[in-house]
Every structure is written in structure tokens, then in C-alpha cells.
Amino acid sequence: MKRVNSFRRTLFLTLFMILLTLIFLFPLFWMVVTALKRPEELATYPISIFPPQAQWIHFQQVLFTNEVTDFFGGLRNTLTISLSTTVIVAISSALAGFGFARYKARGKNFFFGIVLATMMVPLIIMQIPQYIIFSQLGILSLPWPLCYMPWWLTAAPGWAIFIFYYRQFFASLPKELEDAAVIDGCGRLRTFWQIFMPLAGPAVTTTCIFAFQWTYSDYVQPLLYLIDENQVLAVKMLMDVKIPGVKWNLPLPPIPYQMTVGIFYMVPLVFLFFAAQRYFMQGIATTGLKS
Amino acid sequence: MAEVITATTIKPKPTGWFRKWLNRPGTAFFGFISLWLAGIILLQIFPLTTALVLSFTNFNGFNLEAASFIGWSNYAEAFKSPDAWFSMGQTLLYCFLSIPLSILLALGLAILLNQKMAGRGIYRTAFYLPTMVPIGATALIFKAILDSNTGFLNLFISIFRPGTVINWITDYGIFCLALMSIWACGARMVIFLAGLQGIPEEYHEAAMIDGANKWQVFRHVTWPLLTPITYFQCMLAIIEGLQMFIQAAVLNQSRETTTIWNPSHSLLVYPGYALQQMMSSQRFGYGLALIWILFIIVLIISLTISKTSKYWVYYAVEQEGGAKKNE
Numbered sequence: 016m017k018r019v020n021s022f023r024r025t026l027f028l029t030l031f032m033i034l035l036t037l038i039f040l041f042p043l044f045w046m047v048v049t050a051l052k053r054p055e056e057l058a059t060y061p062i063s064i065f066p067p068q069a070q071w072i073h074f075q076q077v078l079f080t081n082e083v084t085d086f087f088g089g090l091r092n093t094l095t096i097s098l099s100t101t102v103i104v105a106i107s108s109a110l111a112g113f114g115f116a117r118y119k120a121r122g123k124n125f126f127f128g129i130v131l132a133t134m135m136v137p138l139i140i141m142q143i144p145q146y147i148i149f150s151q152l153g154i155l156s157l158p159w160p161l162c163y164m165p166w167w168l169t170a171a172p173g174w175a176i177f178i179f180y181y182r183q184f185f186a187s188l189p190k191e192l193e194d195a196a197v198i199d200g201c202g203r204l205r206t207f208w209q210i211f212m213p214l215a216g217p218a219v220t221t222t223c224i225f226a227f228q229w230t231y232s233d234y235v236q237p238l239l240y241l242i243d244e245n246q247v248l249a250v251k252m253l254m255d256v257k258i259p260g261v262k263w264n265l266p267l268p269p270i271p272y273q274m275t276v277g278i279f280y281m282v283p284l285v286f287l288f289f290a291a292q293r294y295f296m297q298g299i300a301t302t303g304l305k306s
Numbered sequence: 307m308a309e310v311i312t313a314t315t316i317k318p319k320p321t322g323w324f325r326k327w328l329n330r331p332g333t334a335f336f337g338f339i340s341l342w343l344a345g346i347i348l349l350q351i352f353p354l355t356t357a358l359v360l361s362f363t364n365f366n367g368f369n370l371e372a373a374s375f376i377g378w379s380n381y382a383e384a385f386k387s388p389d390a391w392f393s394m395g396q397t398l399l400y401c402f403l404s405i406p407l408s409i410l411l412a413l414g415l416a417i418l419l420n421q422k423m424a425g426r427g428i429y430r431t432a433f434y435l436p437t438m439v440p441i442g443a444t445a446l447i448f449k450a451i452l453d454s455n456t457g458f459l460n461l462f463i464s465i466f467r468p469g470t471v472i473n474w475i476t477d478y479g480i481f482c483l484a485l486m487s488i489w490a491c492g493a494r495m496v497i498f499l500a501g502l503q504g505i506p507e508e509y510h511e512a513a514m515i516d517g518a519n520k521w522q523v524f525r526h527v528t529w530p531l532l533t534p535i536t537y538f539q540c541m542l543a544i545i546e547g548l549q550m551f552i553q554a555a556v557l558n559q560s561r562e563t564t565t566i567w568n569p570s571h572s573l574l575v576y577p578g579y580a581l582q583q584m585m586s587s588q589r590f591g592y593g594l595a596l597i598w599i600l601f602i603i604v605l606i607i608s609l610t611i612s613k614t615s616k617y618w619v620y621y622a623v624e625q626e627g628g629a630k631k632n633e
Contacts, residue, residue: 025423028421032429035433036428036432036433039489040432040435043447045458046450057455057456058455058456064461107342111338111339114336114339118331118332118338120331120335120336129346133346135608136350137546137548137600139551139597140597140601141349143584144353144354144597145353147360147367168349169345169349171345172342232442234440234441234442234556249441249442273446274450280440281440284438284439284440288435296496296500299493
């Protein structure tokens with residue numbers, strides 16, 4: 016009797032989980048079927064779920080027809096920003112985190128309090144004043160790739176959440192490491208770079224992954240700081256897609272083309288996620304790192 | 307072992323005041339955090355104070371030399387403006403809808419996933435995947451689902467009520483935004499899941515032996531141990547919720563709009579209103595006043611929550627201390 020009950024419970028639970036999974040994945044499915052429809056099909060009512068003829072040509076057009084969209088230009092800009100920012104932020108946050116973890120000084124707790132406090136300040140409140148400063152300094156009208164200076168400047172001090180993360184990590188390493196390095200005549204920067212950084216592999220990986228994800232998906236800063244051909248994929252996707260032979264006076268491309276660019280835009284992140292799933296889950300679980 | 311001791315004793319003694327200063331741990335500390343410190347001062351404190359000063363002027367984005375102080379009138383206007391009140395109401399409505407629902411859903415999913423079952427990894431991946439979708443793409447997807455003519459939602463409702471054409475985005479904009487944030491509750495779920503897995507199994511067993519049923523175990527064992535995580539999540543969610551605007555801006559993009567900075571009425575949230583005033587109407591002084599008001603609201607809310615936290619957040623350390631006193 017108990018066995019039957021437990022079987023029914025398992026069956027019910029499995030069906031329920033599958034239903035939930037389908038609900039969560041449905042928007043992604045809808046994105047793909049919409050990308051495969053003809054623009055005209057979206058004007059008929061009622062619309063069909065599956066397109067009568069899947070328009071795989073959209074994928075080809077978006078990628079390889081230069082008149083359609085400057086997809087690779089946008090991708091190049093997005094990757095330039097996210098990769099350079101990731102490298103800078105991973106190193107600079109480690110520097111500060113190392114200082115907080117390994118050295119005693121007066122006022123250390125006060126400064127660490129500031130680190131924690133800056134984690135709580137809404138980004139948008141900083142970004143607008145920063146935007147005004149950058150635009151007054153003329154940074155925003157620099158040529159490629161110097162126009163990405165705002166990212167590098169804000170990455171150079173390190174990001175609070177990563178400083179916090181590195182501090183936890185470095186504080187867990189034994190004191191003897193440093194002593195041994197000092198005995199061998201190793202300077203402090205070298206101790207940091209040649210002894211502690213190689214040991215911080217997992218922390219560096221987690222930081223890099225999250226920094227990359229956040230800069231890659233960021234929408235606000237590109238909108239504020241960038242124009243025209245320097246613009247990232249995310250913004251180009253909504254404004255810049257041109258289709259040969261299709262004319263519209265307004266800034267938006269037909270929905271299927273937007274969806275196609277959107278799919279291409281998502282794919283690198285989804286791959287990254289599957290490749291580094293373990294780091295994502297650990298990073299979130301241990302520090303609450305989160306977009 | 308003996309070698310180590312000898313080695314320590316022959317450590318070269320620093321000579322000269324500069325060397326001595328360089329060898330102090332305090333110097334090293336400030337050396338390592340110097341980049342961060344410079345960044346905080348130049349890129350956060352300086353812009354914020356500049357913004358505060360500019361919020362008392364009629365700065366329009368270009369006339370920095372010619373801008374003049376106009377006292378509190380930007381702030382006075384903000385408190386009188388019907389749009390500011392309306393957009394703040396929208397932002398609060400968004401917070402009240404999205405935060406409790408997404409936190410409850412995340413908790414529920416985490417509890418489900420915390421059980422032993424086949425394919426747990428697959429479900430976890432599926433629930434987490436939406437958080438990997440960049441925000442611009444999320445908005446695109448939901449535009450396609452919620453569209454009045456071609457969206458899936460109306461198609462689905464039409465099965466039960468043929469001919470349904472509801473303008474979700476223009477009539478229920480805030481609900482659409484809340485739906486988007488609920489869809490991406492996976493990161494919260496992972497945090498809850500980690501918290502659940504950190505609770506020792508013995509606690510549950512002990513409670514079960516004492517005759518507690520499942521609900522009682524959750525209510526009196528699991529939930530108290532999860533409150534610190536819930537507290538942290540609420541805090542972050544409120545900060546995120548109050549500054550949400552980019553989703554609204556992207557959702558708002560349609561064939562009729564020419565700029566992203568002009569949100570339609572149903573999608574007008576407070577930060578969006580501030581940005582519209584700055585980027586579209588060139589009223590930077592007023593916009594910065596709006597931003598500063600938001601900053602103060604965020605401060606007040608976070609302080610209030612952290613002050614009330616002692617009434618509902620369970621801190622194991624405090625409780626252990628109390629138990630020791632009783633012994």
C-alpha cells in the first residue's frame with residue numbers, strides 16, 4: 016500500500032516538475048518559432064504556433080548579409096567591452112581583496128564597511144553622475160576602442176562584490192604562505208601575483224564568469240555611453256537591423272529579425288553557462304553573486 | 307621545522323625610515339587598496355556630490371559654465387509633479403508585485419528541488435537558464451509573447467475566450483515587467499537551494515522524532531534557518547526593484563517610438579522618468595534631483611529593513627549565546 020502511494024507521489028512530482036520546466040523554457044521556444052516566421056505571418060490573425068515554412072534564411076541573412084545587419088561589428092564591440100572589462104576587474108578586485116584579507120591597518124574595518132555599503136547603492140544612481148563626468152571630460156567622443164574607457168575606468172578600482180568575494184577566499188589561505196614568501200625575499204606584489212593568485216584559481220574563474228556575463232548583458236551603460244558603429248550587439252539588435260528590399264521608416268526591424276539577432280546574442284552566454292555551470296552555482300551559493 | 311625558525315631569525319632587518327615605512331603592514335594595506343580607494347573617491351563620491359550640487363541648478367547637459375543655482379525648486383517641482391508621483395507609484399507597484407512573488411516562487415522551487423528525485427540537475431538548469439538570458443533579449447521575448455495581435459498569451463486565452471485582444475503591454479505594463487522578473491527567479495532559487503542544503507539533516511530528524519509534521523518542521527526548523535538568506539534576498543530585490551527601468555525601456559520600444567528615453571504611460575517607472583527628463587528633455591538638474599530623491603528613498607528603506615531585521619531574522623550566533631547564558 017505504501018509502495019503504491021510512493022509511486023503515485025513520484026509520478027505526480029515528476030509530471031509537475033516537467034510541467035514547470037516546460038513553462039520556464041516556453042519563452043525561449045516562442046523566441047525560436049517567432050524568428051522562423053515570415054514578417055507577414057505575424058500580421059495575420061489568429062497566428063499559428065509553428066510557421067508553415069520555417070524561414071531559416073533569417074539566420075543566414077542576419078549573420079552574413081551586410082546590408083541586413085552589422086552583426087559581427089556589434090559582436091566585436093560587445094566582446095571587446097566584456098573581455099577587457101573582465102580581465103581588468105578580475106585583477107583589480109583581487110588586489111583590493113588581498114589587501115583587505117592579509118594586512119592589518121588602522122581604519123581597515125571602516126574601509127571594508129564602505130565596500131559593503133557600495134554593494135547596496137543602486138547602480139543607476141552612480142551611472143548617471145558618472146555619465147555626466149565622462150561626457151564633460153570628453154571621454155565619450157573618443158574613437159574606437161578608446162570609447163570603451165568608461166568601462167575600464169569603472170573596472171579599474173574593482174567591483175565591491177568581487178572584492179568581498181576575493182577577501183573571503185584569500186582570508187582562508189594559511190598565514191605560512193606569506194611568511195615563506197617573505198623569507199625567500201619575495202616582495203609584496205610578487206607574493207600576491209606569484210603565490211596567491213595561482214592559488215586563487217577558482218575565485219578568479221568565478222569572478223571572470225560573472226564579470227563577463229554582467230558586462231555582456233548590460234544594456235544601460237552602452238545606451239548612455241556609446242553611439243553608432245561603436246554600439247554593442249544588445250542595443251544594435253533593437254535599433255539597427257536593416258533588411259534589403261524591406262522598407263520601413265521607423266527605427267525597428269520586423270520582429271522575426273529582432274528575434275534572430277536575439278538568439279545569436281544569447282547563444283554565447285548559454286554556452287558559457289553549460290561549460291561553467293559548476294562555477295555559477297558555487298558563486299551564487301557562496302556569496303549571493305547575482306545579476 | 308628547525309630550518310624555518312633559523313630562516314625567520316636571519317630575515318634582513320629593514321634600514322632607513324623609507325624602508326621601515328614600506329615594510330609596515332599598514333602601508334601594504336593601503337598600497338593594495340589604493341586603486342579601489344581612488345576609484346571610490348573619483349568615480350563614486352565625486353560624481354555623487356557633483357550630482358547633488360547640479361541638482362540645485364538649471365544645468366541642461368551643456369551649459370556647465372552658464373548654469374546657475376536655483377535653490378530647492380527642482381526638488382519642489384519633483385514633489386509637485388504628477389508624473390513623478392505616478393511613476394513612483396508604478397515603481398512601488400512593480401516592487402510589491404515582483405518581489406514577494408519571485409521570492410516565494412524561488413523558495414518553492416528550491417524546496418521542490420531539495421528533494422531526492424531523478425533529473426534534478428535538468429530541472430535546476432531549466433529554472434536557472436532564464437537568468438542567463440540578457441535583459442535586452444528577455445524584453446524582446448516577452449514583447450513577442452505579450453503582443454496584442456501576435457503574442458502567445460492572447461492566442462492561449464483565445465482558446466477559452468475566442469477573439470481575445472488584450473493590449474498587455476500598453477494596459478498592464480507593470481504586470482508584464484513583474485512577469486519578466488518572476489521568470490528570472492532562478493538565481494534566487496539557487497541561493498535558497500544552497501541555504502536548504504546547508505541545513506543539517508539531523509535537525510529535521512530530531513523534529514520528526516519529536517512528532518512534528520512536515521509543515522511544522524518547515525515552519526519551526528527550516529524557515530527560521532532560512533531567514534538570514536531571505537533577508538539578504540529581500541534587501542537586494544528592493545534595491546533592484548526600485549532602480550528597474552531598462553526592461554521597461556526595451557519593452558516600450560515599438561514602431562512608433564523614435565527614442566528609447568521616452569517611455570509610454572503604462573511603462574513609466576521612476577528611474578525611467580528621471581532619465582527621460584535628462585536624456586530627452588535635457589533637464590539634467592531636475593533629473594538629478596529625482597535621482598537623489600531615489601537614493602534617499604533607497605537609503606531609508608534599507609535602513610528600515612535592517613533595523614526591523616532583529617524581529618524576524620534568526621541569527622544562530624545570538625541564539626547560541628542566549629542558550630549558554632541559560633545553562
